[in-house]
Amino acid sequence: MKNTEGSSEAKRRAGEHAADLVDDGDVVGLGTGSTAAHAIRALGRAVDSGLDVRGIPTSFQSRQLALDAGIPLTSLDAVDGVDIAIDGADQVAERNDGGFDLVKGGGAAHAREKIVDAAAERFVVVADPSKLVDPLDYPVPVEVLPDARPTVAGTVRALGGEPTLRAAAHKDGPVVTDNGNVVLDCDFGPIEDPATLASELAALPGVVEQGLFVGLADAVHVGSADGVEVRGE
Numbered sequence: 001m002k003n004t005e006g007s008s009e010a011k012r013r014a015g016e017h018a019a020d021l022v023d024d025g026d027v028v029g030l031g032t033g034s035t036a037a038h039a040i041r042a043l044g045r046a047v048d049s050g051l052d053v054r055g056i057p058t059s060f061q062s063r064q065l066a067l068d069a070g071i072p073l074t075s076l077d078a079v080d081g082v083d084i085a086i087d088g089a090d091q092v093a094e095r096n097d098g099g100f101d102l103v104k105g106g107g108a109a110h111a112r113e114k115i116v117d118a119a120a121e122r123f124v125v126v127a128d129p130s131k132l133v134d135p136l137d138y139p140v141p142v143e144v145l146p147d148a149r150p151t152v153a154g155t156v157r158a159l160g161g162e163p164t165l166r167a168a169a170h171k172d173g174p175v176v177t178d179n180g181n182v183v184l185d186c187d188f189g190p191i192e193d194p195a196t197l198a199s200e201l202a203a204l205p206g207v208v209e210q211g212l213f214v215g216l217a218d219a220v221h222v223g224s225a226d227g228v229e230v231r232g233e
């Protein structure tokens with residue numbers, strides 16, 4: 001379930017601005033989605049011009065984009081660490097402590113994204129202004145093992161949420177993630193306490209990953225028609 005409001009020009013500016021942060025020799029987490037795609041393409045152009053980087057994709061989509069862009073790929077088990085991850089978000093809320101809470105997973109990639117983004121020394125979010133909200137108010141994507149769908153859906157209802165099995169656009173039946181699981185989009189209305197909700201969802205048996213990224217991001221690059229505003233850092 002995608003947040004499709006933002007303009008592609010704003011997304012392009014944000015993605016290209018964040019790609020400029022990548023230094024020679026860096027291991028880079030390659031996020032998923034239409035905004036992160038601009039960063040991947042910009043990195044590919046930088047690689048063409050001689051930048052030495054290795055990318056760790058977070059999805060089938062970002063892997064394909066990176067291969068097309070000519071970015072050498074690696075994996076978490078082959079590197080000592082990730083220098084920087086650049087990734088999009090469905091919504092971003094600034095916290096009182098200056099950090100950020102996100103909802104991710106509109107493209108069902110949040111499980112691998114969270115592994116890579118959390119491993120990065122610096123996690124930079126790229127977004128257009130339509131993504132900035134206060135508080136977060138977006139159905140939380142919850143990736144679940146197929147067998148756990150009914151029990152997780154029941155507990156989500158007991159927690160006050162409304163779960164919807166994400167349907168595939170060009171296939172009968174549900175979206176199946178890159179990991180072979182299904183996604184429940186869980187609508188809780190405005191999310192006043194993301195940390196507590198994230199812990200409650202993560203604790204449910206059969207939940208592979210939930211889409212609240214609480215306090216993980218170091219900065220948000222917000223593109224617009226006028227330029228890019230950097231928040232955080």
Ligand SMILES: O=C[C@H](O)[C@H](O)[C@H](O)COP(=O)(O)O
Pocket residue numbers: 002003031032033034035036087088089090103104105106107108109110113
């Ligand atoms: O699963 C997908 C990811 O979390 C995306 O980063 C998120 O949906 C934002 O995508 P977009 O930049 O296309 O709005």
